[in-house]
Every structure is written in C-alpha cells, then in structure tokens.
Amino acid sequence: MCQVNEDYRDQLELPVPSVSRKCVKCREATAAVIIRAGDAYCKGCFKEYFIHKFRAMLGKNRIIFPAEKVLLAVSGGPSSFSMLRQVQEGLSLNAHKKLRFLPGIVYIDEGGAVGQSLEERKRTVTDLQALFKATGFSFHIVPLEQVLDLPSSIVQTTPSLSEHPASAYKAAVDHLIQNDSGDYLTLQEDENASLPDVQEYHTKLLQQLTGSAKTLTAREDLLNTLRQHLLVHTARTEGYSKLMLGDNCTRLAVKLLSSISLGRGAQLAQDTGFSDSRYGDIILVRPMRDYSAKEIAYYNHMFNVPYVFIPSIDTKTRDKASIQRLTESFVIKLQADFPSTVSTIYRTSEKLQTACKSTSTADHRDRCLLCMCVLDTSVENSSAFKATLISEQLSQTKCSEDTIAQVEPESTAPTGQYCSSREVDCGRAASNGGCCSSVKVSETPSLQSLLCYSCQLTIKDMSSVEHFPEYILLEAQKRQRRTQMKEEISEFLLNDGADGD
Numbered sequence: 001m002c003q004v005n006e007d008y009r010d011q012l013e014l015p016v017p018s019v020s021r022k023c024v025k026c027r028e029a030t031a032a033v034i035i036r037a038g039d040a041y042c043k044g045c046f047k048e049y050f051i052h053k054f055r056a057m058l059g060k061n062r063i064i065f066p067a068e069k070v071l072l073a074v075s076g077g078p079s080s081f082s083m084l085r086q087v088q089e090g091l092s093l094n095a096h097k098k099l100r101f102l103p104g105i106v107y108i109d110e111g112g113a114v115g116q117s118l119e120e121r122k123r124t125v126t127d128l129q130a131l132f133k134a135t136g137f138s139f140h141i142v143p144l145e146q147v148l149d150l151p152s153s154i155v156q157t158t159p160s161l162s163e164h165p166a167s168a169y170k171a172a173v174d175h176l177i178q179n180d181s182g183d184y185l186t187l188q189e190d191e192n193a194s195l196p197d198v199q200e201y202h203t204k205l206l207q208q209l210t211g212s213a214k215t216l217t218a219r220e221d222l223l224n225t226l227r228q229h230l231l232v233h234t235a236r237t238e239g240y241s242k243l244m245l246g247d248n249c250t251r252l253a254v255k256l257l258s259s260i261s262l263g264r265g266a267q268l269a270q271d272t273g274f275s276d277s278r279y280g281d282i283i284l285v286r287p288m289r290d291y292s293a294k295e296i297a298y299y300n301h302m303f304n305v306p307y308v309f310i311p312s313i314d315t316k317t318r319d320k321a322s323i324q325r326l327t328e329s330f331v332i333k334l335q336a337d338f339p340s341t342v343s344t345i346y347r348t349s350e351k352l353q354t355a356c357k358s359t360s361t362a363d364h365r366d367r368c369l370l371c372m373c374v375l376d377t378s379v380e381n382s383s384a385f386k387a388t389l390i391s392e393q394l395s396q397t398k399c400s401e402d403t404i405a406q407v408e409p410e411s412t413a414p415t416g417q418y419c420s421s422r423e424v425d426c427g428r429a430a431s432n433g434g435c436c437s438s439v440k441v442s443e444t445p446s447l448q449s450l451l452c453y454s455c456q457l458t459i460k461d462m463s464s465v466e467h468f469p470e471y472i473l474l475e476a477q478k479r480q481r482r483t484q485m486k487e488e489i490s491e492f493l494l495n496d497g498a499d500g501d
C-alpha cells in the first residue's frame with residue numbers, strides 16, 4: 001500500500017550538517033533534522049512542529065466533532081502508524097489543545113489477494129495485534145475476503161445523518177471543555193481482536209476476482225475500490241462516522257498524477273482532498289496530507305514509531321508494471337532531484353474543485369457503481385468522451401459486420417484480437433471461426449452504463465465481471481431494471497420540458 005515510504009529507509013542516516021549548526025526554532029539545541037533547505041530543527045522542536053501540524057490540520061478543517069467516533073485505517077505502513085501516533089499524542093495533550101474524538105483502529109488483511117499463506121497472514125496479524133493493543137484503542141482486524149459478503153447498501157448513497165453547521169463546532173467544543181471529566185477516551189473492548197477464520201473457499205473467490213483483472217493497473221484499481229468499500233462498511237457497522245486515512249503528501253502526489261492517467265480527472269478533488277463525502281454518512285479524512293514521506297520517515301525513526309512490512313500487490317514489480325507503479329517511481333525520482341516539486345504537485349490538488357458539486361444531493365443512480373463518485377459520463381455530444389464512444393462503437397460495428405470479409409485471409413490470428421469488446425455479440429464472426437471466442441458474459445449484467453469513465457476503463461481490462469461480489473452485481477441489476485422500467489413508462493411521464501414532445 002504505502003510503498004513510497006519504504007524507499008527512505010536506507011537514507012535514514014540523519015543529516016547532522018555541522019556541529020555548530022543550531023535549531024532555527026529555539027536557537028539553542030543542536031539541529032538534528034533538516035526538513036526543507038535551510039530549516040534545521042532540533043529533536044524537541046521537530047517533534048513539536050510535527051504534532052502541531054496534525055492538530056492544526058484537524059483544527060483548520062473542523063470536520064471532526066468532539067466525542068465523535070473516528071476509525072483510523074492503519075495499513076501497517078509508516079504513514080498510517082505515524083498517524084496513529086499523532087492521535088495518541090493529541091489525546092494526551094493538555095486540556096485546550098487536546099484532541100477530543102474517540103478513536104478506533106481498523107486493519108484490512110489483504111494477504112489473500114496477495115497470495116500469502118494463512119501462516120504468514122496470522123504472523124502479521126499477531127505482530128499488529130500487539131502494537132494495536134499497546135495503544136489502548138479498540139481495534140478491528142478484517143480480512144479482505146469479507147468484501148464478498150457486503151450488503152448492497154455500500155454502493156448506495158446513504159444521506160448524511162446530520163449536517164453540522166460551522167458554528168455548531170465551537171459550541172460543541174465549549175460544551176465539552178466545561179464538562180470535561182477527564183479520561184473518557186479509553187474504550188477497551190476486545191471484540192474482533194484477532195483475525196476471524198478465513199475460509200479457503202472465500203480466499204479462492206477473492207483470488208478469482210482479482211485474477212480476472214488482466215493488467216496490474218486494473219488489479220490495483222479494483223483492490224483499492226474493494227478495500228474502500230470494506231473500510232466504509234466496517235466504520236458503518238461499528239458505529240464510526242469518520243474514517244481517517246494515512247495518505248501523506250508524497251502518496252497523494254502519486255495518486256493525483258496516476259488518477260489523471262487513469263481518467264479520473266472529474267474525481268480528483270474527492271480522491272485527494274482533505275475530506276471526501278462520497279459515502280454520505282461516513283466521511284473520509286486525510287489528516288496526513290501535509291507531511292512528506294521523508295518527514296514521516298525521520299519522525300518515525302527518531303521517536304521509535306513501529307511499522308510492519310506488509311507486501312502489497314505491486315511489491316517486487318518492475319517500475320513499468322502498472323500506471324500506479326510508474327507514477328510512483330517518477331515522483332520519487334523527481335523528489336530526489338527537485339525536492340519541492342512534490343509539494344507543488346500536491347498543492348495543485350488543494351485548488352481542485354469538481355464542477356458538479358452536488359455530491360450530497362445527487363441520488364445514487366447518478367453515481368458510479370464502483371467508486372461511488374458522481375458519474376462524469378453524462379456530458380454533451382460534442383465532448384471528447386462522446387467522440388471516443390462513437391469511434392469505439394463504429395469500430396465494433398466494423399468488427400461484427402466486416403471482419404469475416406476482411407479478416408478471413410488471416411484468420412489464424414489469435415482469437416479475440418479484432419473484437420476487444422465483450423458486449424458486441426459477434427455471433428457471426430464466431431461461427432466462422434473468427435474473433436470473439438470468449439463472449440460469454442451475456443448473463444452477467446453489463447456494467448458499463450453504470451460506471452464513471454475511469455471505472456469503465458478498469459472493467460475493460462477485466463476478462464469478465466462474473467467474479468464480482470454479489471452486492472455489486474445485485475445493485476447493477478437493480479439499477480438496470482429501474483432504468484428499463486423508466487424507459488417503458490417514459491411515454492406516460494410528464495417531462496421536465498427537455499423533450500417537449
């Protein structure tokens with residue numbers, strides 16, 4: 001997950017520049033770390049700066065309310081463990097600086113998708129358990145296999161429970177300070193503390209699902225989506241209203257660039273912003289977005305923040321194995337030679353806003369079935385997207401009608417080459433021993449019309465959608481039936497004047 005961070009491990013010889021160099025902050029202690037060119041901090045000041053930045057990020061955005069239950073998504077990597085440490089530090093601060101929410105931890109065990117054995121997975125979980133227990137927070141360890149049993153409600157928008165006005169925040173804080181009884185923040189429960197039994201059958205199903213993605217790019221994208229669904233589901237069932245993610249600035253710069261390459265331009269603001277409300281009642285927040293991976297590595301090293309190495313799907317792959325991997329290595333190389341570029345990339349994300357801002361009002365039929373963002377595919381006819389669509393349709397027609405005539409001489413070519421689309425029924429061509437021998441997806445619903453542009457690309461890279469979890473397929477059928485019904489009765493409906501018939 002957070003491979004970006006690993007690359008600093010070898011360089012962790014803390015650069016003590018010269019013996020005489022003093023901390024720029026207190027001007028007394030000897031500098032121990034250089035954050036940016038010229039900014040040398042001593043150990044104490046660095047710690048203070050680091051902790052302050054976390055609290056300031058939460059304070060500035062005023063999204064997390066006092067006594068609210070917040071679920072911290074810990075992947076095991078340095079960034080999310082650093083986030084966990086910041087929450088611990090924040091809770092132990094003195095009265096008016098103190099963080100005032102109720103934290104819990106969630107860890108998604110993706111060992112099944114990565115191909116780890118059950119023993120390896122159990123070992124990792126045991127390591128993490130010990131670290132989580134030491135925090136005193138309640139924690140949930142969830143195997144990714146559970147994504148197969150999610151309810152359809154995860155891909156339906158749940159309206160936000162309460163819209164807190166900005167003024168309510170201050171009132172809530174004041175109220176809490178007055179009634180502060182001290183230590184109310186320890187919720188020590190022991191539920192879900194160990195890895196629930198994973199059935200081999202489920203692991204197989206999960207592997208079939210990820211295996212049906214033909215490229216690593218699509219597989220990573222798919223895994224991201226599934227992980228997020230499971231995180232949101234866990235938050236919902238355990239009664240949390242916020243989900244904290246450990247994405248740091250370097251990670252977000254990678255995400256920003258790879259999202260553009262993956263056709264997620266319309267969703268950039270949500271994918272990389274501080275808060276993300278696409279799931280309605282559960283808000284995703286990214287409080288680590290101001291820290292670079294390097295800063296985190298320094299902090300973790302100096303203050304003994306542990307982390308557990310957990311292989312991810314692109315561990316030990318080449319740079320060019322996927323778009324995400326390639327972007328990552330590009331950003332890291334950029335960071336090495338031009339250190340301020342990364343924060344420039346990431347600051348771009350702060351300025352982004354989605355054109356269709358009605359994220360909370362749009363009903364779920366207008367949302368992507370997979371990533372839950374507002375659909376970016378209903379655009380006017382003259383758009384680039386429609387042009388791509390038309391040319392695609394044209395080439396498909398050509399495939400089903402002309403292939404036989406044109407392609408016959410070279411019919412020894414590998415099957416499926418002329419017809420990449422799985423929707424076109426190339427019956428004629430197939431009966432002639434030509435293309436599209438793999439068209440057998442007709443029973444499973446076609447998902448294309450229910451997806452955003454980027455998720456459509458991912459699905460195109462999958463051999464079939466039949467291994468998708470039931471909650472996605474059922475919701476797809478439901479939405480399609482609804483559209484169909486709407487079409488059938490459209491004659492009898494009073495239009496909003498658009499068609500004027």
Ligand SMILES: [Zn+2]
Pocket residue numbers: 023024025026027028029041042043044045046
């Ligand atoms: Zn200092």
Ligand SMILES: [Zn+2]
Pocket residue numbers: 368369370371372373451452453454455456
């Ligand atoms: Zn999507």
